[in-house]
Amino acid sequence: MTDTLTEPAARHVVTNPAILYFGTPVVLVSTRNADGTANLAPFSSAFWLGDRAVLGVSHGSQTYANLRRTGQAVIALPSSDQADVVNRLALTTGHPTPAAYKLARGYAQVADKFGRAGLTAVPAQVVDVPLPAETPIALEAEVVAFHSEPGSDGAPVTELRVVRVHAHPELLLPGRPNRIDPDRWRPLIMSFQQLYGLTPRVAPSRLAAIDEEAYRR
Numbered sequence: 001m002t003d004t005l006t007e008p009a010a011r012h013v014v015t016n017p018a019i020l021y022f023g024t025p026v027v028l029v030s031t032r033n034a035d036g037t038a039n040l041a042p043f044s045s046a047f048w049l050g051d052r053a054v055l056g057v058s059h060g061s062q063t064y065a066n067l068r069r070t071g072q073a074v075i076a077l078p079s080s081d082q083a084d085v086v087n088r089l090a091l092t093t094g095h096p097t098p099a100a101y102k103l104a105r106g107y108a109q110v111a112d113k114f115g116r117a118g119l120t121a122v123p124a125q126v127v128d129v130p131l132p133a134e135t136p137i138a139l140e141a142e143v144v145a146f147h148s149e150p151g152s153d154g155a156p157v158t159e160l161r162v163v164r165v166h167a168h169p170e171l172l173l174p175g176r177p178n179r180i181d182p183d184r185w186r187p188l189i190m191s192f193q194q195l196y197g198l199t200p201r202v203a204p205s206r207l208a209a210i211d212e213e214a215y216r217r
């Protein structure tokens with residue numbers, strides 16, 4: 001009976017998408033290879049909790065191998081006008097022996113990812129990992145925890161502590177050296193497998209009545 005009563009108001013259909021990528025920023029994770037060269041790879045499973053970056057990095061990637069070995073990374077955020085950079089890195093791996101499923105999907109092994117991306121590697125300050133000069137934001141980070149092991153059923157979640165934030169100065173609020181202006185920062189967003197930018201601010205946020213400094217740990 002209840003079903004009959006509520007049915008006319010139903011607005012959804014049941015669907016079963018293969019992926020649930022509703023929109024997250026694209027990051028470029030820079031790591032150090034065992035031979036001392038650098039790797040750089042795009043990931044969009046990324047969100048933030050306080051000073052932590054939480055990334056979904058597949059266990060078969062070169063990035064994961066490097067994170068396991070060194071515990072260090074630079075998480076660079078391209079802007080929405082740098083989609084071409086991300087597309088140049090798409091379908092590449094720095095892994096010396098790419099997994100068969102990646103080769104079947106058209107991935108190619110590329111040793112010089114910074115060169116491939118057209119980005120300039122500059123030294124970071126805290127971690128021994130190069131940082132791309134051209135991305136507006138670059139976060140130096142150290143691994144805190146791997147939340148699942150290869151071969152387990154858990155999602156490949158890596159938690160990192162951000163230890164230094166680099167920003168192009170034009171992103172900062174005038175007179176506020178520790179505030180990124182969200183009206184100036186234009187992240188590149190991946191929704192499902194496509195790339196987007198953000199629209200301008202759609203409404204004033206009630207949450208923003210809280211001073212951002214109140215969140216500092």
Ligand SMILES: Cc1cc2nc3c(=O)[nH]c(=O)nc-3n(C[C@H](O)[C@H](O)[C@H](O)COP(=O)(O)O)c2cc1C
Nearest residue numbers: 041042043044045057058061062063090092093094
């Ligand atoms: C826009 C974009 C987003 C991606 N997001 C992820 C992701 O969140 N997690 C992941 O494991 N791979 C993701 N990939 C695929 C990796 O880039 C791919 O596994 C790559 O081979 C990793 O490089 P590496 O082996 O040199 O570390 C993404 C690729 C692109 C182009």
